[in-house]
Amino acid sequence: MRTAISARPSSVVPLRCAEPRSLLFLEIVSDAVRAAALAPTDRAALDITGDALRRLADLARAEVAHG
Numbered sequence: 001m002r003t004a005i006s007a008r009p010s011s012v013v014p015l016r017c018a019e020p021r022s023l024l025f026l027e028i029v030s031d032a033v034r035a036a037a038l039a040p041t042d043r044a045a046l047d048i049t050g051d052a053l054r055r056l057a058d059l060a061r062a063e064v065a066h067g
Contacts, residue, residue: 021059021063024059025056025059028052028055028056028059029052029056031052032048032049032051032052035048036048036049
């Protein structure tokens with residue numbers, strides 16, 4: 001059984017103040033949450049979230065390598 005998650009986070013950062021990199025992270029997470037919520041199975045939802053985590057890790061690695 002899936003737990004309901006509030007649509008509004010408790011602490012909201014204005015997007016106009018966010019860095020472009022932060023917006024990309026937010027987009028990846030938002031897309032993954034939306035797709036996982038609509039996934040036909042729990043396994044498909046896990047695949048979606050796992051892929052999003054991999055993408056975030058790749059971005060973080062690229063940032064560290066860039067300096």
